[in-house]
Amino acid sequence: xxxxxxxxxxxxxxxxxxxxxxxxxxxxxxxxxxxxxxxxxxxxxxxxxxxxxxxxxxxxxxxxxxxxxxxxxxxxxxxxxxxxxxxxxxxxxxxxxxxxxxxxxxxxxxxxxxxxxxxxxxxxxxxxxxxxxxxxxxxxxxxxxxxxxxxxxxxxxxxxxxxxxxxxxxxxxxxxxxxxxxxxxxxxxxxxxxxxxxxxxxxxxxxxxxxxxxxxxxxxxxxxxxxxxxxxxxxxxxxxxxxxxxxxxxxxxxxxxxxxxxxxxxxxxxxxxxxxxxxxxxxxxxxxxxxxxxxxxxxxxxxxxxxxxxxxxxxxxxxxxxxxxxxxxxxxxxxxxxxxxxxxxxxxxxxxxxxxxxxxxxxxxxxxxxxxxxxxxxxxxxxxxxxxxxxxxxxxxxxxxxxxxxxxxxxxxxxxxxxxxxxxxxxxxxxxxxxxxxxxxxxxxxxxxxxxxxxxxxxxxxxxxxxxxxxxxxxxxxxxxxxxxxxxxxxxxxxxxxxxxx
Numbered sequence: 220x221x222x223x224x225x226x227x228x229x230x231x232x233x234x235x236x237x238x239x240x241x242x243x244x245x246x247x248x249x250x251x252x253x254x255x256x257x258x259x260x261x262x263x264x265x266x267x268x269x270x271x272x273x274x275x276x277x278x279x280x281x282x283x284x285x286x287x288x289x290x291x292x293x294x295x296x297x298x299x300x301x302x303x304x305x306x307x308x309x310x311x312x313x314x315x316x317x318x319x320x321x322x323x324x325x326x327x328x329x330x331x332x333x334x335x336x337x338x339x340x341x342x343x344x345x346x347x348x349x350x351x352x353x354x355x356x357x358x359x360x361x362x363x364x365x366x367x368x369x370x371x372x373x374x375x376x377x378x379x380x381x382x383x384x385x386x387x388x389x390x391x392x393x394x395x396x397x398x399x400x401x402x403x404x405x406x407x408x409x410x411x412x413x414x415x416x417x418x419x420x421x422x423x424x425x426x427x428x429x430x431x432x433x434x435x436x437x438x439x440x441x442x443x444x445x446x447x448x449x450x451x452x453x454x455x456x457x458x459x460x461x462x463x464x465x466x467x468x469x470x471x472x473x474x475x476x477x478x479x480x481x482x483x484x485x486x487x488x489x490x491x492x493x494x495x496x497x498x499x500x501x502x503x504x505x506x507x508x509x510x511x512x513x514x515x516x517x518x519x520x521x522x523x524x525x526x527x528x529x530x531x532x533x534x535x536x537x538x539x540x541x542x543x544x545x546x547x548x549x550x551x552x553x554x555x556x557x558x559x560x561x562x563x564x565x566x567x568x569x570x571x572x573x574x575x576x577x578x579x580x581x582x583x584x585x586x587x588x589x590x591x592x593x594x595x596x597x598x599x600x601x602x603x604x605x606x607x608x609x610x611x612x613x614x615x616x617x618x619x620x621x622x623x624x625x626x627x628x629x630x631x632x633x634x635x636x637x638x639x640x641x642x643x644x645x646x647x648x649x650x651x652x653x654x655x656x657x658x659x660x661x662x663x664x665x666x667x668x669x670x671x672x673x674x675x676x677x678x679x680x681x682x683x684x685x686x687x688x689x690x691x692x693x694x695x696x697x698x699x700x701x702x703x704x705x706x707x708x709x710x711x712x713x714x715x716x717x718x719x720x721x
Contacts, residue, residue: 235261256278257281261281264429265425266395267394267423267429268397270282271430278433283300284319290346290348299362300365302365304369358389363397364386364398365398371406373505382407400492400498405680441476443471479491506662509658526644526645534550534552534589535550536589536693537589546683547564549583557691558646562652564682570606570609587620587622589690589693630673636687657683662674
C-alpha cells in the first residue's frame with residue numbers, strides 16, 4: 220500500500236479506498252477499493268437503506284467496512300451488525316473486521332483498540348462495533364443487517380425482533396443498511412423491498428427506505444468465454460431482460476448465465492436476479508408449493524376466466540378453526556382436471572354462520588362438503604360429534620353429503636398435494652389470495668443443524684395450506700369411490716387444448 224496522506228483522513232471516500240485490506244475470493248490479502256456498485260451506494264447512502272443484489276458483488280464487505288470506518292473515525296459511535304447465523308457473524312468479525320484492523324496502515328494504528336472480545340470491539344474514542352445474530356438492549360447510531368432475507372426465511376421471530384426492536388432503536392439521524400439476496404417471497408425483507416420499489420426513491424423522508432438493486436449483469440466478471448448451448452426459452456428470457464431493463468447482454472454474459480442456470484436450476488433467480496420481482500419469485504428449499512405455483516402460472520393454469528361448469532358437481536373442502544381462521548376451497552373435478560373455482564375465509568364463526576353462507580351467499584349446488592378430522596367445537600367436542608351433525612341438520616333439506624376426512628400423516632399429505640398440483644387449474648380472479656398464501660407456506664428452520672426441517676412452520680398461511688391439502692385428499696376420495704379415476708390423460712388434453720387457444 221502506498222503511503223497514507225494524513226491530511227486526507229477527514230475524507231471518508233479517501234479512507235474507504237486507502238485504509239483497509241480484505242481477503243479476496245482466491246484467499247489473497249489485497250487492498251480494498253470500492254467497485255462501481257459499492258461506490259454507487261456510498262455516494263447515494265440514505266438514513267434507511269435496502270440493498271437487493273446478486274451474489275458476490277462485495278456488498279457485505281463494503282457495508283461492514285463502512286460501519287468499521289464510522290466507529291474508527293467518530294467519537295462515541297455505537298455500531299451493530301446483525302447476521303442470520305453465528306457462523307456468518309464470526310466470519311464477519313474475523314475475516315472482514317479483524318483482517319482490516321490487523322492490516323491497518325502503521326501511520327494510524329495509534330487510533331487504538333480499547334477492548335477486543337469474541338463479538339465486540341471497542342475503541343479509545345468511545346466507539347464500539349458489535350457483531351451478533353441479534354442486538355438486544357441499548358441504542359445504536361448505525362446498524363447493518365446482513366443477509367436479512369435468510370433471517371426472514373429461517374427465523375421469522377428473529378426477523379420480527381430485528382424490525383421491531385433493533386431497527387426501532389435508531390433515531391431519525393441514525394443509519395440502517397439492510398442487504399441481502401432474495402430468499403423466497405415471505406417475510407419482512409420481501410415486503411420492505413416491494414414497498415420501496417413501489418414507492419420509488421424520490422422525496423424520501425429520513426424514515427423511508429432507499430432501495431438499491433444490483434442485478435447479476437452489472438458485475439463485469441460474470442462472463443464465460445466458453446460456448447454454452449441453451450434453449451429458445453432462455454433466449455427469450457435474455458431478450459425480455461434487455462427490453463425491460465434497457466440493457467445489452469453480451470454473448471459471453473449469456474454463456475455465463477446459462478452455465479449458472481444449469482448448476483442452480485430455478486435458484487438462479489434467487490442468487491443472481493435480473494429484476495426485483497424475480498428475486499422473490501424463485502423457489503426455495505423453505506417453501507413447499509412455490510415452484511408448483513410458478514409452473515401453474517407458466518403453464519396457463521391460472522386463469523382470469525371462469526372455470527365453473529354448471530353441469531359438473533361442486534365440492535367444498537374446509538379447514539375449520541374455532542378460535543382461528545376457517546378456509547373453504549370450492550372445487551370441481553372435470554376430465555381429471557381439478558378446478559379451484561372459488562375460496563372463502565373467515566374467523567370466529569360457528570356452524571350456523573357457515574351453513575347460512577354456503578346456502579345463501581355461495582349459491583352453488585353442493586354435491587359433497589369435506590370436513591377435517593381434527594376440527595373442534597367451542598366446547599372442545601370432536602368434529603365427528605358436532606360439526607358434521609350440525610351441518611347435516613342445517614343441510615337436511617338439500618341433497619348435499621358430508622364426509623369427515625381421515626387422519627393422514629402431514630408430510631405424506633403435503634407430498635400428495637404436490638402430486639395433485641399439476642392437475643390443478645385456478646380461477647385467479649377469485650383465488651389469487653389463496654395462491655399467495657400457498658406460495659408462502661414454509662418449513663421450519665433448525666439453527667443447530669443448519670437446515671430446514673420436514674416440518675411446517677405454523678403461521679397464518681398454514682390454514683390455507685391445510686385446506687388445500689384437504690382438497691387434494693377429497694379428490695383422491697372421489698376418484699376412489701366414484702367414476703372419476705383414470706382421467707389424467709383427458710386432463711392433459713384439456714390443458715393442451717386451452718394452451719393452443721391462448
